[in-house]
Amino acid sequence: MKIKFAILGYGHIGKRHAELVSRHPDAELVATIDIVSSTNLRASEFKVPHFTSIDDFLKSDIGVDVVNICTPNGFHASQAIKCLEQGKHVVIEKPIALNKADAEKILEAANKNSRFAFPVVQNRYSSTVKWLKEIVSDGRLGEIFMVQLNCFWNRDEHYYTKGGWHGTLALDGGPLYTQFSHFIDVLNWIFGDVKNINARFSNFNHQHNTEFEDSGVVTFDFLKGGMGSINYSTSIYQSNFESSITVVGQNGTVKIGGQYMNSLEYCLIKGAERPILKDNQMMNDYGAYKGSASNHHLVVDNVIKSINGFEEQHVSLSDGLKVVDIIDRIYTHRDARITKKPLRKEQLTT
Structure with a gap:
């Protein structure tokens, strides 16, 4: 089955994730998400919808299996939990959180919703x-x-x-x-x-x-x-x-x-x-x-x-x-x- 990905955070590492997802034969990039507009980010090169908030994306009717979280470190935990609660798998760039308590909340949300959460430690x-x-x-x-x-x-x-x-x-x-x-x-x-x-x-x-x-x-x-x-x-x-x-x-x-x-x-x-x-x-x-x-x-x-x-x-x-x-x-x-x-x-x- 082809897995559908959205990239949350379109900075240096987000672009890298988008590029690799788009190249994989069993993956499909369906959206990019960043507070900066698509034009300023040059995210339009992948010809997928761009959203300026994770809430707007999750409210959309775009089907997605995985959200790759590539935002600043301090947002990782709350954004991962929000996506897990919506039934999405998540890939979380390092670190998964900035303290142990928040990291444990991600684990709790993943277990509760039977979703995968993948730390990026390449x-x-x-x-x-x-x-x-x-x-x-x-x-x-x-x-x-x-x-x-x-x-x-x-x-x-x-x-x-x-x-x-x-x-x-x-x-x-x-x-x-x-x-x-x-x-x-x-x-x-x-x-x-x-x-x-x-x-x-x-x-x-x-x-x-x-x-x-x-x-x-x-x-x-x-x-x-x-x-x-x-x-x-x-x-x-x-x-x-x-x-x-x-x-x-x-x-x-x-x-x-x-x-x-x-x-x-x-x-x-x-x-x-x-x-x-x-x-x-x-x-x-x-x-x-x-x-x-x-x-x-x-x-x-x-x-x-x-x-x-x-x-x-x-x-x-x-x-x-x-x-x-x-x-x-x-x-x-x-x-x-x-x-x-x-x-x-x-x-x-x-």
């Missing part, structure tokens, strides 16, 4: 990430001693446009939600939940355009044993530097890295040869900046096959909820007073 499809999941699950590294996650990206003045949603607590939420939740998902998927969280935050060069930190250092223990850390920043000079995981285990050490966790940089495992993995250089390119791995076509394919009963849902809504839960717990250590650096003397006089 980095799981990368060959390097799938390989790391396999060797950890198979016990090839033995006991896991330490895991270090590094996420060092650039987000500049152009990204934090004045009057936009990026940089706000209410709609953005912070780097762990907007930039790095994909990698928190990878950490949780492979190594499990965490405890004993400690964190430090600072805002080095985004004091005038964000309401939260641009950098942080987080330490914790895994429930299954071993300790871990997350080091992240969006204040990297000029361009993204790396997203990496280093794993120190009883029987070996491995590191997957590159700008988007797309390369096997180090591998020494007892009794094993270094594998040959596809180095996936594809990432979401938004012109002024770049995002995570560009595997959204695999997400769309799984949505279609899951609804048609051909395969299981690859990423559960509970997985998306756990990512929000972990970030929520990390951010309980965040104090707004220490994320804004005081102005220097020369800045006060200009």
Whole structure:
């Protein structure tokens, strides 16, 4: 059965969703929805109706199976619940919500209405990430001693446009939600939940355009044993530097890295040869900046096959909820007073 999609939120990532849906032989794009007019968005290229509110769309007689939610983070939960309550499946861009309570409400609505809700965490499809999941699950590294996650990206003045949603607590939420939740998902998927969280935050060069930190250092223990850390920043000079995981285990050490966790940089495992993995250089390119791995076509394919009963849902809504839960717990250590650096003397006089 051909699955009918509507795209809610027609910004950078919404356009990507629309493009991939329109290409899939078992999918049909039936509408785009955004508060900005179709003409200004150039959404008319797909020759489908455009609505300027989700309520107007849901009141229309257009048949739709799935609504892809690609709006600012702070709208994800309420819009997902509204669509689920109307009997629609939903695809929710990361993060599914900006706090655990709202994420749980999405799960409740999905269960109540017997609908699918698909979190978008496309980095799981990368060959390097799938390989790391396999060797950890198979016990090839033995006991896991330490895991270090590094996420060092650039987000500049152009990204934090004045009057936009990026940089706000209410709609953005912070780097762990907007930039790095994909990698928190990878950490949780492979190594499990965490405890004993400690964190430090600072805002080095985004004091005038964000309401939260641009950098942080987080330490914790895994429930299954071993300790871990997350080091992240969006204040990297000029361009993204790396997203990496280093794993120190009883029987070996491995590191997957590159700008988007797309390369096997180090591998020494007892009794094993270094594998040959596809180095996936594809990432979401938004012109002024770049995002995570560009595997959204695999997400769309799984949505279609899951609804048609051909395969299981690859990423559960509970997985998306756990990512929000972990970030929520990390951010309980965040104090707004220490994320804004005081102005220097020369800045006060200009």
